[in-house]
Amino acid sequence: MPYQAATPVSQQAGILHAGSTPLTAQQKAVSITSSGTILAAPPSGYAIAVVQIALVASAVLTAVNLQSHTTTGIATGGVTLAANGQLVLPFSPCPWLTCVPGEALDLEMTGTGTLAGTVNYVLVPAVGIDGL
Numbered sequence: 464m465p466y467q468a469a470t471p472v473s474q475q476a477g478i479l480h481a482g483s484t485p486l487t488a489q490q491k492a493v494s495i496t497s498s499g500t501i502l503a504a505p506p507s508g509y510a511i512a513v514v515q516i517a518l519v520a521s522a523v524l525t526a527v528n529l530q531s532h533t534t535t536g537i538a539t540g541g542v543t544l545a546a547n548g549q550l551v552l553p554f555s556p557c558p559w560l561t562c563v564p565g566e567a568l569d570l571e572m573t574g575t576g577t578l579a580g581t582v583n584y585v586l587v588p589a590v591g592i593d594g595l
Contacts, residue, residue, distance in 0.1 A: 478556060479512070479514065479556045479557075479558070479585050479587070481587060481588050486512075486585040486586070486587060487585065488514055488515075488583050488584065488585050489583065489584055489585065489586075490581050490582070490583050491581065491582045491583075491584065492579075492580075492581055493518060493570075493578065493579060493580055493581060493582055494577060494578075494579040495570055495572075495577065495578050495579070496575075496576070496577050496578075497572070498569070498570060498571040498572055499569065499570065500532065500567045500568070500569050500570075501529075501567075501568055501569065501570045501582060502567055502568035502582065502584060503567055504532065504565055504566055504567040505564075505565065505586045506586075507565055508564065508565075508588060508589050508590075509564065509565070509586045509587065509588060509589055510561055510562050510563065510564040510565070510566075510586070510587050510588075510589050511561070511562040511566075511567075511568050511584050511585075511586060511587075512558035512560075512561045512562075512584060512585050512586075512587045513529070513552075513558055513559050513560045513561070513568065513582060513583070513584045514554060514555055514556065514558055514559065514583050514584060514585060515552060515553060515554040515555070515559075515581075515582070515583035516529070516550060516551065516552040516559065516580070516581075516582050516583075517549070517550075517551050517580045517581050518549065518550045518551075518578050518579065518580035518581075518582075519547060519548070519549050519550075519578070519579055519580050520544035520545070520546060520547065520548045520549075520550075520574075520576055520577075520578050521546065521547075521576040521577040521578075521579070522546050522574060522575060522576025522577075523543075523544070523545055523546055523548075523574055523576065524543070524544045524548075524572045524573065524574035524576055524578060525541075525543045525544075525572070525573050525574055526541040526542075526543070526571065526572060526573045527541065527542045527543070527544055527550060527570070527571070527572045527578065528541050528542070528570070528571045528572070529560065529568060529569070529570055529582075530562075530568075530569055530571065531562035531563040531566045531567075531568070531569070532562070532563070532566040532567040532568070532569050533563065533566060534563060534566075544578075546576070550578075550580075554583065558585075558587075561587070564589030565589070568582070568584070
């Protein structure tokens with residue numbers, strides 16, 4: 464089942480849909496000082512689809528990467544952030560990245576400091592995700 468920003472049968476333009484069913488965005492506050500999981504694995508049959516990111520670094524951080532739990536280097540690709548640097552991906556009804564179905568969203572980074580902000584995401588049915 465393909466995902467789209469809007470459907471002809473819904474008045475909710477700009478909302479991610481699975482067919483005609485709107486998928487509700489959820490927000491997760493993030494405050495992390497070392498690599499680790501920032502969103503727990505979804506229920507079986509679902510995948511995490513990130514639709515917005517707003518993170519700020521307290522110090523220089525290198526190789527900041529958001530990725531599916533067992534897959535490396537697939538998402539943000541090792542961004543370097545200066546102190547007070549920001550990683551911002553504005554809201555998009557088409558996901559910026561999607562994890563492998565059933566896998567958590569991890570953040571990897573090097574440096575000493577805190578990366579804090581929010582990650583907005585939806586849980587999408589795994590059927591129809593490209594490449595799966």
